[in-house]
Amino acid sequence: MSYNFIKVNNVDGLISITLNKPPLNVLDIPMMEELADAFEWTKQETGKIILLNAEGKAFSAGVDVADHTPDKVNKMIEVFERLLINMYENDKPIVAAVNGSALGGAYELLLLCDMVVASEKAKFGQPEIAVGVFPPLACYVLPRLTSMYHAMEILLGGEVFGAAKAEKVGLVNTVLPVDSFEEGVQQFVQKFMNMSSIVLACTKKAVKAGLNKGFVEGLKAIDDVYLNELMTTADAKEGLSAFMEKRKPNWQGK
Numbered sequence: 001m002s003y004n005f006i007k008v009n010n011v012d013g014l015i016s017i018t019l020n021k022p023p024l025n026v027l028d029i030p031m032m033e034e035l036a037d038a039f040e041w042t043k044q045e046t047g048k049i050i051l052l053n054a055e056g057k058a059f060s061a062g063v064d065v066a067d068h069t070p071d072k073v074n075k076m077i078e079v080f081e082r083l084l085i086n087m088y089e090n091d092k093p094i095v096a097a098v099n100g101s102a103l104g105g106a107y108e109l110l111l112l113c114d115m116v117v118a119s120e121k122a123k124f125g126q127p128e129i130a131v132g133v134f135p136p137l138a139c140y141v142l143p144r145l146t147s148m149y150h151a152m153e154i155l156l157g158g159e160v161f162g163a164a165k166a167e168k169v170g171l172v173n174t175v176l177p178v179d180s181f182e183e184g185v186q187q188f189v190q191k192f193m194n195m196s197s198i199v200l201a202c203t204k205k206a207v208k209a210g211l212n213k214g215f216v217e218g219l220k221a222i223d224d225v226y227l228n229e230l231m232t233t234a235d236a237k238e239g240l241s242a243f244m245e246k247r248k249p250n251w252q253g254k
Contacts, residue, residue: 005031019054028064039086062104091201118163125160196235
């Protein structure tokens, strides 16, 4: 697939979506439309993991302020919502690799990723409060990812914070050295590439099925995925057989 502001690739089941609008990868409406289409494309693409990354000195400076004007804001929200929904409804685990600043709407994209790998120079933040608005998705997601105290500090203070703080409050998985960042990202995703694609998808679905439910309701929802989706797959049977036969599983992705 060919785009103007992003790059997409699928190498042996590792699907990459790369922001490519120098110098700061500002998310305007056309770029977000491309991202929404790309995440829709990944739903049908054969693969195990989606890697969201960026070229240039910033991951992204956020949504274009010019698209918040009265003549564009409705269209901007419509496109941004479609992008977020396509990310949320994606069965494949999404890993973000951040080697620069991810601010505003760009940071909201990270909040919908399943894992985040950051370099030591990465910076994050929701600075919207300083210009008189707030980030809708972050208001929903942040209190579910970190403590209410930390979420409110980020949302109300507009502070831009570094990778060390993000790791401390549980908002990134790991922080890697800048000079070996790409290598470290590949090592991070490789452990997932060794797993079955359909079991990865079922596991992600089970986690989402149990979210925001009480214990009994959540457990029943997860068990439903386990019994009626996971255990009907060839890979679940293969994995259990391989374990008992003391051999490596031969995943089929179905």
